[in-house]
Amino acid sequence: MNDNKPVSKKPTNEAASVDDHSTQEISQAQKDLNTIRHIINSEALAVEELKRKQQAREYVTEVVSEALNDRQQSDNSVSKIMVPIVEQAIEKSISQQRDKFIDFLYPLVGDLVRNFATAFFRDFIEKTNELIENSITVKSMKWRYQAWRSGVPFSRYVASQVYAFQTQQVLLIHKETGILLNSVSLNLADDENSDLVSSMLTAISDFVNDSFSQNKGTTPDGKSIPETKVDNQGLHEIRTNEFVLYVKQGPQAMLVAAVTGNISPIAKDKFQSTLEQIHAMYLPQLQTFDGDTTLFAPTYSDLSDCLLAEEKSETKAKKKPWPAIAFLLLVFGALAYYFFLSWQTSQLADEIYALPKDQGIVVNKNEVVGLQQIELTVLRDPSAISIKEWMTLGSITEKQRNDWILVTEIPFVSLSEGLVQRRLGAFIDEFNTKHSVNAQANQTNTELRYDLSTNTISGQLSSTQNIIITAEIAGIEGIKQLAPQMDINVSENTQSDHIISQRALTLLSGNISQLQIAFGSNSAQITELQSSTLNAAVDAFKQLQTFANELDLSAKLLVLGASDNLGSARVNQALSIKRAENTADALVSLGIARTDIMTSGLGIIEDAPPNTNVRKAIIHVILTKL
DSSP states (O other), rough: OOTHHHHHHHHHHHHHHHHHHHHHHHHHHHHHHHHHHHHHHHHHHHHHHHHHHHHHHHHHHHHHHHHHHHHHHHHSSHHHHHHHHHHHHHHHHHSSHHHHHHHHHHHHHHHHHHHHHHHHHHHHHHHHHHHHHHHSSSSHHHHHHHHHHEEEOHOOOOOOOEEEEEEEEEEEEEEETTTTEEESSHHHHHHHHHHHHHHHHHHHHHHHHHHHHHHHOBTTTSSSSBBBBOGGOOOEEEESOOEEEEEEEEESSEEEEEEEOOHHHHHHHHHHHHHHHHHHHHHHHHOOOOOOOOGGGGGHEEEEETOEEEOOOOOOOOOOOHHHHHHHHHHHHHHHHHHHHHHHHHHHHHHHTTOOOOSEEEEEEEEEEEEEEEEEEEEOOTTOHHHHHHHHTOOOOIIIIIIEEEEEEEOOOOOOOHHHHHHHHHHHHHHHHHHHHHHHHHHHOOOOEEEEETTEEEEEEEHHHHHHHHHHHHHSHHHHHHHHEEEEEEEETTHHHHHHHHHHHHHHHHHHHEEEOOOTTOOOOOEEEEEEHHHHHHHHHHHHHHHHHHTEEEEEEEEEEEEEEOOHHHHHHHHHHHHHHHHHHHHTTTTTGGGGGGEEEEEOOOSTTTTTTEEEEEEEEEEEEE
């Protein structure tokens, strides 16, 4: 057995080796044969490939729109792919050729804007003119009456009179189920009735089929004749009192148009071509319709193209829209007048601001509150010119002052140099007028003069008059800033001057009694500023003593010190006495005899008004008979 194994094994291996070698040779031969065939047939194959591509292009060209629509309806992938590609292409083109795009778009946009503006104004004028002409005319009243009698809306009746025909509504209805797929209408209210119209048409179609079905009975040999029905395609139109329903039948859907007037053949052809186009684009959806009408929403644009209308030809010459032109001119005129008045009022407010500022009149409020109405609030010094005179310094008319401007005047004191000079001049004029009679009787010259160029007051006065005039001039507001020079010739007093002396005594007493020296908290020290105030009191008191002697009177000063309620009463009493004593000492140092001064401490002043400084020294004049 062992001897036979090597003998049988060797032939088997050799046979397998021969078979493998043969297989390889056949495979190589097949490859070589294929190569030879390809070389021989390469030209024929290239021609065949080119022919196949051309035929494929022709086939795709015929169905490319339908194929794109089907794919878009299927998964919305067309728009997903095309939108980014188109956006990138436009973006790249604009970024690389920006100037060229601007050159292309600029004249187009300009023409569009001009055409739109022209068309808008032309249409606006025509519609306005038609509205004005027909709103209250005999024709309008007649049309309204006829519409009321016919039971139709006025707008629809007007359309029947203006248009030869007009498509009011277009419906797309699935033929087998009678479901409304889509609809468009001139009136939104008609869209709400679209489902009702669709149901009505379906019921009418079923009624016609059932009513006119034919059955011949049986044949002579006893066989029954099958029933025949009227084809729906025989139902082309349905007439009502208001409009005509034109029905265009298709294999899967029908198009129904509600038309008023006499429709033209061109419009009927448009309905038929639109229905055929919808079948071509949406045939698969129509054949497999399951009640989902959203698939047919894109047909809205196709149906909208069927809302056709044709106006009646005008037999008379077209009139110019004079009523509309007159109305627009009236409106524009009213607007122009309104803006003109607003501009005038604004200009008047500017003119008020431009009036002189150095006349003692200050504008506090200058507000436009309406057409030809300005509220003006001014601060006016009593010595200033009147508001009326002030306004004459500008270009404001009398009518504007009286009718346009409402003035509220608030008094105030101006310290401008011109106003102070005016007050001084008024005071001197008043003095000269008052004393002119006495001056003539006493044969004296008491006239005062003020020279504006040299800022000097000159004249001849008695000693008493000089004292009085000097005191009164010192009381004029702003006189310290003006600081006029005094050049007065002083003469002896006359008998009539005793009366003047009494007046001067009263005046000086009042001026001195008005002087008060204020102190700080817990202080009795006289400051340098307070010393200047006391110096004026000393001068006035010396003059007062002169007049008192002439009238046989004795003049004394009473200085009263006061304190607030902070701290103890004992401390405040001592502090008030100290303030009175220090004030008296300051008066003595300025030239008044100590025997002419009396002092007293008031202590705490309880009933002082709020926010009043009661920490002070008060000076009074006491006059007694000799």
